[in-house]
Amino acid sequence: MPQRVLFISNGHGEDNHSAHVIRTLRKLAPDIDIAAIPIVGEGNAYRRLGIPILGPTQVLPSGGFTYVNRWLLLKDIQAGLLSLSLRQIQAIRRHGPEFDLVHATGDSVGQTCAYLTGRPFISFISCLSALYEGHLQTDFVMRFVVRSPRCRAVITRDPYTAKDLQQQGFDKVHYGGIPSLDWLIPQGKDLQLTPAVPMVALLPGSRMPEAVRNFKLMMQFVVEATRLMGQTVQFRAALVPALMRELGAIATELGWQYDAGKLTYPLADGAIAEIRCYDDAFNDIVCNTTLVIGMAGLAVDQAVALGKPVIQIPGEGPQFNYAFAEAQDRLLGISAQTIGTGPATPATLVEAAHCLQKTVNDADYLAACVENGRDRLGTPGASQRIVQLILDNLQSNQVDLSPNSPTAERGTITP
Numbered sequence: 001m002p003q004r005v006l007f008i009s010n011g012h013g014e015d016n017h018s019a020h021v022i023r024t025l026r027k028l029a030p031d032i033d034i035a036a037i038p039i040v041g042e043g044n045a046y047r048r049l050g051i052p053i054l055g056p057t058q059v060l061p062s063g064g065f066t067y068v069n070r071w072l073l074l075k076d077i078q079a080g081l082l083s084l085s086l087r088q089i090q091a092i093r094r095h096g097p098e099f100d101l102v103h104a105t106g107d108s109v110g111q112t113c114a115y116l117t118g119r120p121f122i123s124f125i126s127c128l129s130a131l132y133e134g135h136l137q138t139d140f141v142m143r144f145v146v147r148s149p150r151c152r153a154v155i156t157r158d159p160y161t162a163k164d165l166q167q168q169g170f171d172k173v174h175y176g177g178i179p180s181l182d183w184l185i186p187q188g189k190d191l192q193l194t195p196a197v198p199m200v201a202l203l204p205g206s207r208m209p210e211a212v213r214n215f216k217l218m219m220q221f222v223v224e225a226t227r228l229m230g231q232t233v234q235f236r237a238a239l240v241p242a243l244m245r246e247l248g249a250i251a252t253e254l255g256w257q258y259d260a261g262k263l264t265y266p267l268a269d270g271a272i273a274e275i276r277c278y279d280d281a282f283n284d285i286v287c288n289t290t291l292v293i294g295m296a297g298l299a300v301d302q303a304v305a306l307g308k309p310v311i312q313i314p315g316e317g318p319q320f321n322y323a324f325a326e327a328q329d330r331l332l333g334i335s336a337q338t339i340g341t342g343p344a345t346p347a348t349l350v351e352a353a354h355c356l357q358k359t360v361n362d363a364d365y366l367a368a369c370v371e372n373g374r375d376r377l378g379t380p381g382a383s384q385r386i387v388q389l390i391l392d393n394l395q396s397n398q399v400d401l402s403p404n405s406p407t408a409e410r411g412t413i414t415p
Contacts, residue, residue: 002033003394006054006099007046008092008113010039010106012207013298017126018105019045020179021390024383029391035099037092039109055091058084092116101152101394103386108142115145120397122389124155124176130164131376132330146170152393155386159378174389177382180298181305184380189281191236191288198360200225201289201303202237202275205296205320211243212250214295214315217344219254219275221293221313223265224353226273233360236285237277238299244279291360293352294336295320300328304335305377307370309359312338313352333376335369 005025007018015038022034035054036046042057073081096102096117104114105124114121123146130136138146146154147170155176156162162175193199202222204214215237222235239247244261251258256265265273278285286292286303292310294300297319300310310332314322325338339355340348359365 002031003101004033004035004099005390005394006096006102006117006119007034007036007051008039008102008104008106008110008117009036010110010113011127012041012045014105014110014126015041015043015045016298017124017179018103019049019051020183020383021103021124021386022046022049022051024179024182024387025390028387032394035095037088037095037113039088039106039113054095056084056087089113089116093118100397101390103390108139108145111145111151112141115148115150118150120150120152120393122153122155122386122393123151124157124386125161126155126157126178128161129156129158129331130161131158131333132327136161136164136168146172153389155389157378157382158376160376174385175378176386177378177380178298178301178305179383179386180302181377181380182383184283184286184302184306186284186287187281189278189284191278191281191284192276193236193288194234197231198233198290199285199288200233200235200356200360201285201292201308202235203286203292203294203296203299203303204237204239204243205299206240207319208240208242210315210317210319211240212246214320215239215243216250216254217313217315217349218293218295219250219256219263219265220346221349221352222275223267223273224349225356226271227267227269228350228353229357230271233290233356235275236281236289237275238282238285239277239279241279244277247277290366291356293356297324297328300336301332301377304332304369304373307373308335309366309369310336311352311355311359312336313344313348314338314340314342316343331376333372334365335372335376 009015009018035052037055041059043053092113096119099119102114102117102119102121104110104121105126107127111123154173157178159175162173165173202218204218205211248258251263256263261277263275292303292308294310294312295315312325314325322342329336329338339352
């Protein structure tokens with residue numbers, strides 16, 4: 001019978017990390033049987049790959065970001081968090097023993113879920129980094145879980161954190177990286193760019209309806225930037241399909257014109273603010289841009305890893321608020337500049353426009369961002385490195401197939 005790997009993740013970004021690992025695992029070992037238990041949201045990254053979901057899923061008000069706004073935890077509880085968590089734990093305990101190996105992506109929650117399966121597991125602590133404070137503070141639960149004999153490897157997203165954990169006395173630590181970088185390859189999409197004019201990418205995030213609020217702020221920012229700089233920069237927006245479908249209504253609400261992916265807004269001085277929008281060109285936009293206006297998490301990290309500078313404009317959240325942006329500043333170092341200390345105001349947008357004007361003309365800073373991104377976030381190849389650890393552990397696992405073993409009888413995985 002084929003070997004089985006269960007992916008557990010507690011967050012939308014964590015789902016995406018796991019999905020990219022799964023793509024590589026399928027390529028290198030297509031016979032392995034795979035299933036997933038997403039703890040936060042509906043697990044759409046898994047569903048797009050056709051991965052069976054074992055256990056209940058539900059979208060909660062916080063979207064998994066209670067750490068940036070603790071009041072959202074109360075809303076989650078009112079929406080059924082406790083019942084959902086209990087049913088997820090029951091699913092983990094029921095299905096976990098059916099697998100040869102568990103791959104858990106996330107913080108203490110995801111790693112604890114892996115531990116509760118009773119099976120050997122690999123911990124990918126993708127959302128944790130020593131870069132935030134210079135030293136990774138792990139809680140008691142995390143220390144207990146990853147020091148368990150059943151934890152076969154601890155994988156970090158950046159080299160600095162791997163070194164820090166090794167110095168703290170953790171063994172089994174490996175630098176992995178950001179799996180999505182391996183698939184961040186231009187697809188040849190025609191972005192209708194004007195040669196020799198700097199391009200600015202707009203990344204409002206993927207979570208609706210927050211992405212709509214973020215993009216409205218970005219549209220107002222583009223007006224201010226065009227008023228200041230004219231047509232000396234060009235804007236391209238990488239949007240999720242759900243947001244793309246809203247552009248007509250958004251344009252009407254804000255007084256813009258919209259036609260076939262192009263937003264325009266005439267200014268009093270005769271200049272025209274323009275944004276070309278795409279829902280299928282993220283790779284091309286991020287790879288070709290000079291600078292990013294970012295109100296997202298993983299997408300911003302990917303841009304910085306490619307050497308791109310980022311200007312962050314805090315929104316209302318629940319994900320991308322000032323607390324999140326400030327944490328990104330510490331994670332990303334000189335590559336990130338955050339404007340303002342709260343939800344963006346008209347004055348914030350004017351300040352951001354001046355920051356853009358200064359940044360795109362600073363050749364030394366742009367060059368420094370290339371080196372900084374590589375030093376902080378490492379190099380591509382994370383999917384390959386992580387999959388190799390999975391395959392090595394599957395090979396070294398001497399699974400007990402005696403009649404009393406939980407893996408002695410294996411059926412087909414069903415959601």
